[in-house]
Amino acid sequence: MKNMTQPKLIAGNANLTLARGIVRRVSMHRGMTVGLVDARVERFNDQEIFVEVFENVRGEDMFIVQPTSRPANDNLMELLIMADALKRSSAARITAVIPYFGYARQDRRTKARTPISAKLVANMIATAGIDRVLTMDLHAAQIQGFFDLPVDNLYSSPVFALDVLNQFKHQKDKITIVSPDVGGVARARDLAQRIGCALAIVDKRREKAGEVAEMTVIGDVEDQICIIVDDICDTAGTLCKAAETLVEAGAGEVHSYITHGVLSGPAIERIEKSVMKSLVITDSIEPSDAVLNARNIRIVPTAPMFAQAILNIWNGTSVSSLFEHATLSAIYEGMY
Incomplete structure (x- = not known):
C-alpha cells in the first residue's frame, strides 16, 4: 500500500x-x-x-x-x-x-x-x-x-456541556437538566454529571402515536433554569409542551439542547411561539433558511x-x- x-x-x-x-x-x-x-x-x-x-x-x-x-x-x-x-x-x-x-x-x-x-x-x-x-x-x-x-x-453532551457552562457561567447553581421522557434519562444524567447540576424528568403519557395526553414533572424545578436535553426534535410538539409543563411547575426559564434538528412541518413556528428562551441544535443536519433565521434557535458546530x-x-x-x-x-x- x-x-x-x-x-x-x-x-x-x-x-x-x-x-x-x-x-x-x-x-x-x-x-x-x-x-x-x-x-x-x-x-x-x-x-x-x-x-x-x-x-x-x-x-x-x-x-x-x-x-x-x-x-x-x-x-x-x-x-x-x-x-x-x-x-x-x-x-x-x-x-x-x-x-x-x-x-x-x-x-x-x-x-x-x-x-x-x-x-x-x-x-x-x-x-x-x-x-x-x-x-x-x-x-x-x-x-x-x-x-x-x-x-x-x-x-454531543461534551460539546453541549461546554456551551452550557459558557452561556450560564454565572448561574450554574440554578441549572437543572431535564429529560423530556423516561427513555432519555441516561442522556440527561450524563450532561447533568458533566455540569454538576440537578436532574429532573418530564413523564409523558400518550393516548395515541404523535399525541401527548398528559405530562408530569418529576423533580424540583422551582425558579430553576431548566435545560431540556434530547437527541431528536422533529415536529417539536412534545418539546414545546414539555417546556410549558416546566413553566407551569415554576421553572424560571426553559432552554433546550437537541442534537439533531429535524424540525419538520410546524416545528419552527411552534418553537418561535413557545415559552422556550432558546433551542440549541448541532449542524448534523443542514439547517434551512427558516432555521437560520429563527429568533430563538442557535446552532453549535460539530x-x-x-x-x-x-x-x-x-x-x-x-x-x-x-x-x-x-x-x-x-x-x-x-x-x-
Missing part, C-alpha cells in the same frame, strides 16, 4: 456546509490543505443518482461525509452509491461519516408485522462496501450491534469534533478520548 500522507474526504449533497467545515479543521490540524475529493453526485432526469469520482483513490483511506437526513431515501442512496464507486475504484478503506443516522427511530418491532428498518439500513451499508461507520448520538445505542463492522458513536475523530481513525488512535470534557475543551478552544 502506498504511503498515505492525509485522509481523503468526499461529500454527498446532504450537508456540504458541514463537510467543508470538517475539511477546514482537518487542514488546520494537518498543517496542509485538505480538500474534498473532486466528484460529481447528481441526478438524471428520472431522479436516478449518478456518482463520478475525478481523482485517483486507489489504496486511499476514504471518508464519506453524508448524513441520511431529509430526504432520507435520496441521501441514503447517495451514500451507498458513493461507497460503491469508491470500492470499485480500489479504495483501501471506506468510512461512512453519518452525523445524523436516518431510520434510527425504527430500531425495534413495536407492533406485529412492522420492520426493523435501522437493521435493514445497516445491512445495506455493509453490502455497499463500507468498512466503518462514524456517527453521533444514535437514537438507540443498540443500533451499533446491528452492524458487523466497527461503529464509532460520538456524543466540525471540530468530527474532524478530530476522522484524524484519530486515520491515525489508528482512540476515538473514545473525544468523550472527555478535557479533550473537547482543547478542540473547541477559542469558541468557548
Whole structure:
C-alpha cells in the first residue's frame, strides 16, 4: 500500500456546509490543505443518482461525509452509491461519516408485522462496501450491534456541556437538566454529571402515536433554569409542551439542547411561539433558511469534533478520548 500522507474526504449533497467545515479543521490540524475529493453526485432526469469520482483513490483511506437526513431515501442512496464507486475504484478503506443516522427511530418491532428498518439500513451499508461507520448520538445505542463492522458513536453532551457552562457561567447553581421522557434519562444524567447540576424528568403519557395526553414533572424545578436535553426534535410538539409543563411547575426559564434538528412541518413556528428562551441544535443536519433565521434557535458546530475523530481513525488512535470534557475543551478552544 502506498504511503498515505492525509485522509481523503468526499461529500454527498446532504450537508456540504458541514463537510467543508470538517475539511477546514482537518487542514488546520494537518498543517496542509485538505480538500474534498473532486466528484460529481447528481441526478438524471428520472431522479436516478449518478456518482463520478475525478481523482485517483486507489489504496486511499476514504471518508464519506453524508448524513441520511431529509430526504432520507435520496441521501441514503447517495451514500451507498458513493461507497460503491469508491470500492470499485480500489479504495483501501471506506468510512461512512453519518452525523445524523436516518431510520434510527425504527430500531425495534413495536407492533406485529412492522420492520426493523435501522437493521435493514445497516445491512445495506455493509453490502455497499463500507468498512466503518462514524456517527453521533444514535437514537438507540443498540443500533451499533446491528452492524458487523466497527461503529464509532460520538456524543454531543461534551460539546453541549461546554456551551452550557459558557452561556450560564454565572448561574450554574440554578441549572437543572431535564429529560423530556423516561427513555432519555441516561442522556440527561450524563450532561447533568458533566455540569454538576440537578436532574429532573418530564413523564409523558400518550393516548395515541404523535399525541401527548398528559405530562408530569418529576423533580424540583422551582425558579430553576431548566435545560431540556434530547437527541431528536422533529415536529417539536412534545418539546414545546414539555417546556410549558416546566413553566407551569415554576421553572424560571426553559432552554433546550437537541442534537439533531429535524424540525419538520410546524416545528419552527411552534418553537418561535413557545415559552422556550432558546433551542440549541448541532449542524448534523443542514439547517434551512427558516432555521437560520429563527429568533430563538442557535446552532453549535460539530466540525471540530468530527474532524478530530476522522484524524484519530486515520491515525489508528482512540476515538473514545473525544468523550472527555478535557479533550473537547482543547478542540473547541477559542469558541468557548
